[in-house]
Amino acid sequence: MNQRNPAISKGIDWSLVGIYLLLVAIGLTAIFAATYKEGDPVLQSFLRFKTDYSKQFFFFLIGGGIALFILLTDSKFFAATANLGYAFGIFMLMLVFPFHSNVKGTESIIKLGAFNFQPAEFCKIFVALALAKYLSRPETDFTKTKSQFLAAAIALFPAAITILQSETGLALVYFSFFLVMYREGLPSIILLIGFAVAALIVATIVIEPNILALVLTSIAALVIYALRRQIKRNRGLLFMILLIWALCVGVQRFAVPYIFKNVLQKHQVERIYDLFGKDNPYEQVKEGIKAEDLKKKKESGTSYNVRQSKIAIGSGRFFGKGLLNATQTRYDFVPEQRTDFIFCTVGEGFGFTGSMVLLSLYLILLFRIVTIAERQRSTFSRCYAYGVAAVFFFHIAINIAMTIGLAPVIGIPLPFISYGGTSLLTFTIMLFILIRLDADRQMVLR
């Protein structure tokens, strides 16, 4: 292939590359705005890679090198090494347990010299490839429940490990691979059940437990009444309804409290409750904590981040304050605003217009990836493309939603914009593998 088409530019989707460059440029600007202080010697610090924006630029250059390397690689390589890569990814994740360094309360980072390295980020690439590989196997019949379970296991195994490293946010990303499976024929009912469970959990948080139990019981009774004729004919149906009712009440009365108390960490539960404007009910059980203390704690905690972030974005108004006049983001009112809360800088500096431009860019990117996915002849390429789209979508939606108070604060970066070498490189590699595969879209890969 390479011999026949010596020019690597052949078949490359330039629109993706263009959007990529645009996004990275916006990201660099935003990081510059968030960290630049008046009087900093811009050029000098830029060249020395001392500041965050110059470090990010450095990673961008490395990313460019890697992208070039990927474009030079035979596209068969990715399909061929997918399983090996998956094994390698899991191995890396495991390495974290003995070698992690304690940066900011997370246990998912390995220190490599001057750089922090987060395997949980990188692992997404391998999972996307491995899942694509599994789904594209000729012997895989995805209509079978067994293969559906296997696919889910491939996607969720790294998530389980990541949760053990107290990085729930990164773990949640792996759930986005269900989108790929859905495209490949996962029954809609599973997604529906997923939504139903999510709705039940939200209801558990929002509605008082006894009332919710009552509501669920009355719904069950109503359904039984409505279906009384069918039930007469088929006793199993009644059994099913009762089973679903018992499950729902069980989830609501026992499973959710159990998870909130024992599985999730306190700050995560708080974030979830903050989102709905409620106090964490599992904390008040503790003795000796007064309501005032709780309130104070709340003000200084997560809800502080979200409130400040909302203030920053909201104060941008329609046209924004201009990049360097953005008082909230420039003077550190929003914590973590170079990384997870970088969207605030855009929102404050460029206002609603700027936010819409960025949002549209992302939407174009996602739609373009879906279009590309659908034009692949190879299932592997299509599945991989959907994997990329799903991961990007999850990151973009959750990240922006959490800065504007629509999603709980989970620390996941905004693709190509957030500061952070690992995340920039991960997203770059993911995108360029896609571009490479797309360049060979006429080929059928296995």
Next chain:
Amino acid sequence: MPVFNQSRSRIIRLIFLLVFLVIAGQLFYLQVVSGKFRQMADDNAILKKTIYPPRGIVFDRYRKAIVNNTLTHDLMVTPAQLKGIDTLFLCRLLEIDTAEFRTRVITGIIKNSSQKPSIFEASLSPQKYARIQENLWRFQKAFYVQERPIRSYPFEAGANIFGYLGEVDTNYLKKHDDEGYVSGDYAGMTGLEASYEKALMGERGVQYLIKDNFSRIQGSYEGGAMDMEAVAGSNLYTSLDIELQELGEKLMTNKVGSIVAIDPRTGGIIAMVSSPTYNPGYLTGPERRRHFNELYRDARLPLLNRAVNASYAPGSTFKTLQALVGLAEGVINTRTTFSCGGAFYGCGSAKPMGCLDPGTYYLSSGITHSCNTYFANVMQRVINNPKYPSIDSSLRAWNNYMSAFGLGHRLGVDVPSERKGMIPTPEFFNKQYGSGKWGFCTFRSVSIGQGEVTATPIQVANEMAYIANKGWYYIPHVVDSIEGGDKFGLLEKYREKIRPINLADSIFEVVHQGMLGVMESGTGRGSRVEGINICGKTGTVENYYRGVKQPNHSFFAAFAPRENPRIAIMCVVENSGRFGGTYAAPIVSLMIQQYINDSIDNRWKPRMESIIKTNLIPKMMVDKMRQQDSIRKAKEEEKGLKTELKNISDTLQTEDNLSEAEARVSMKKDGKPAKDTSKQKPSPKDMILPDSSKKKMAMGRDTAKTDINQ
């Protein structure tokens, strides 16, 4: 290739689109619909800093600065930066112990959070400032020295005139709602500082600064485009003669009373002594709070400005005015004589008023020898004048004269808290005795300035100016002009010559003649000054405190020189006993000499020294002070014992940083023997709240009032 799933790509796109639309909707709400976030962001990030201009400087009549500004240095601490600072060394420099150090740091954290600087020690004394300055590099980051302008007084005099600055309280803020004060500001509370506050404070500037999440300043907002420059306070030019003021205060050492001197030609106040007084510098600088409490509690009421805020029966000095009324009403003329056979018997069986020198007197010699009988007769004629249909109308007429002389109402002096004094009205007696049940004999002592008549020292001095000018005066005032013009109309009323009634010059000539006689051959002859024709009048004022007769007040009022009056002056020495000529007259003579000759006659110097040395503090006050002292002493002994105990426990400790000091305190709490000393760390007595002490002050003032009025 499962083609049947292709439709799902559309669903996936739909999901993407829907989620993005929800996000866009929320962004639209936050950024476009809801307007509150811009305000919240500004509150977050913009600091409106007030720039305080220097207060106006006050000059005396010779353009000497008498109230100036100086810088004091506050030691500021940022508690968050305290790590690694040699606390023990700092404590040694500031002469405090580690417990005190800890208390101050914690107070700072409570007030301003640990990220922001708070005052660690306000107004460092020069020695401490020098010590700190030398060693500041050791404490850098956590500590720095900040400059703050405060008042300074090049001459240690005039405290009661200048008044003092105080932190504004909620009441003040309510009263001066739109004048730009915020809590924590200082404003003039008394004296000139209060009455010329508007001119002195200048115009505050505003600086908009950007702060970060810890309220650390990051620079100016929008390049300072919205900032407003501060305008310095206007300087005040006064008519005071600071050296004369100093002399007056020196003469009044260990005496209670006041001296007021006015330039009759302008109404400008030359000196206004209220004694006992205090060093004006006491109420600025490092020990302000302690000094203030001391002054508040002092039984002699040094914070009371007696020159305007105390009223006395004017005694015989009042006779000059009675003479004017008698002549103006035509009930006597210059040749009218009355005889004194030892007392005034005009009221029959009522207790006769005694007379010093029996004999027959003309008007001027009546003044010269202060003949009670003469002026009792004069007033009797005025009150019983058949010209008036009733005693109500004749007393009303008499009252109008007194009002024209500036008595019975506030003059409007520019030193606040002036009293009205009292001139009896028909209504007053009607209320007291019932209509028709009183007559001249009821209030006959008023004719010689006793009984129901009272006047403040400034009123008495002003009446001298009135007599000296032969029938007019300017409202007495301290400030002559304000630099940059009188923008607030504060001086307008002092520009108007007050001549309420027209009296012939000849009437005044007779009174002048009599007053000149006082110095030549009358009751004030002992205080004659060679080369200056002083017209004076003595007064010996009987007074009672809760019905008990107290030693007489010594009064003297005068103007000089007779031919071209340049100074109208009065002096009162409370409860000095003896006569007006004994204490008040020589003090006035010394003041007049100093003012007119710019020096004191050598023959007068020994007398001056002896006056300065004379202690005439009333026995009542001395008793009260002694009582307070013994209470304080007992308290101090108690305190001393406790500090000693604490010192013992301090020497047991050698740790020098905060965390260890902390550990120590907790140890103290557990350990029984040290328990009570740790409790006694701050002495609450030094931190008495102004409110409670104000109450005390008010109580003290009440007793003073009864003291003085009776």
